[in-house]
Amino acid sequence: MSAEPSSETSSDQPAATVTGSSFDSTAQFVAWVRGAAPYIHAFRGKTFVVGFGGEVAGGELAQSLAYDCNLLAALGIRLVLVHGARPQIDAEMARRGLEPRFHNGLRVTDPASLECVKSAMAVTRVEVEALLSQGLPNTPMAGSYMRVTGGNFITARPFGVVDGIDYQYTGAVRKIIAEEINADLDQQNVVLITPLGVSPAGEIFNLCMEEVAEAVAVAVKAEKLIYLCDAPGLLDEEGKLIEAVTADQAQRQFDAGEGLTEDLHLYLPYAIRAVRKGVSRAHLIDRDKDGGLLLEFFTHAGVGTVVSRDALFRLREASIDDVAALVSLISPMESDGTLVRRGRELLEQEIERFTVVEHDGMLVGCAALYPFSEDNAAELACLAVVPEYRRAGLGDQLLRRIERRARTQRLERLFVLTTRTAHWFRERGFSEIGPEALPQQKRELYNLQRRSKVFVKAL
DSSP states (O other): OOOOOOOTTSOOOOOOOEETTEESOHHHHHHHHHHHHHHHHHHTTOEEEEEEOHHHHTSTTHHHHHHHHHHHHHTTOEEEEEEOOHHHHHHHHHHTTOOOOEETTEEOBOHHHHHHHHHHHHHHHHHHHHHHTOOOTTSTTTTOOOOEEOOOOEEEEEOOEETTEEOBTBEEEEEEOHHHHHHHHHTTOEEEEOSEEEOTTOOEEEOOHHHHHHHHHHHTTOSEEEEEESSSSOBOTTSOBOOEEEHHHHHHHHHHTTTOOHHHHHHHHHHHHHHHTTOSEEEEEETTSTTHHHHHHHSSSOSSEEEESSOSEEEEEOOGGGHHHHHHHHHHHHHTTSSOOOOHHHHHHTGGGEEEEEETTEEEEEEEEEEEGGGTEEEEEEEEEOGGGTTTTHHHHHHHHHHHHHHHTTOOEEEEEESSOHHHHHTTTOEEEOGGGSOHHHHTTOOTTTTOEEEEEEO
16 A cells, blocks of 8 residues: 655656757657646746846847747736846947946946937847847747837936945936836736836936846736846855745845856845745846746746745645645656556545645645554655656655654654665665564565565654
């Protein structure tokens, strides 16, 4: 009646992935599309705010970004795009013989600089609109028509004098006219916002793209705020990508100044502030990663760093509503013999024994506890984690959760049966025993043909 655990290291097979511009095989193509389906359903009707600098707008991948935005819109995602133009402004100032001035990473905009800002912003906006308006038959945008809109959605105020520096026509966001943006989104328009704001007195102010994107995301209650930046995302001390981080953890890393590029130093505080103000997720994605938006949102692993107010993974006890997801989760491991096969009816009967782990509302791991109270022992069974998350520590979290459940029932030993993951359990304090040491009821059900190894751990 038991199922054997599939630990985090039980499989070396990667998920279906995109290689270049083609799929490795037809089977992987089908698997990728099917794997993306839950995300397509989850994101339809949700609002994404994408902020990107002038390096992206004028870069080699600007065309690809337009293609991906078109696809997101076609899938029913409400898109707000906020573009920057810092390199374009600097180039315009150089053309006019002017020297850019910055203080604490923020441009000081005098009257002459403001003229360059207006010129560069206008040209950049037109170029982005042109990219979004294509529809040639031999492109991914064939047959589409993206209605791109904009307007005076931002009321601005002067940034003022800081450290004795008068920022003049550099401004800050005073108010976002969210109802007008939402009205455009309701009509299936893509809203393109240029970071210029007007004061009630009619003055024009140069605004930070990153601040505008954050303010818009908060105002329209966006599901996601995305920044395309000059790094794969946040990196740990070993230079490895941090796939997910809470706002508090991100704040500590920012305060320590660890591994922050120029863009991350600018964008991270706004990403943190956005999730603390109600935006569900903020994402930091490499601007040089072709298809980064699609890979981040429609694959399990993603490619950037996601910032959330709370931890993305949530452990809880299973309910009857989880049965279908559990069947889908464990069936591949039953097919390859890693887990003992169990039917849907049995899962329904034993659902209260399961602990599950969710990621963004999807079940990505499970484990079950079968007590043998008369022997003061319990079996850990059906420990399974989907391949994409087997290096995220979920197996350890599930094990600790099962151990706590066993201790609350005053059980003294936890045993497992496994054919493929003996080393994983040894590394976590389990010792091998013979089948004859199993509780009698379990011993009678032991499958001699599988020759499973038995491990036990004192609680």
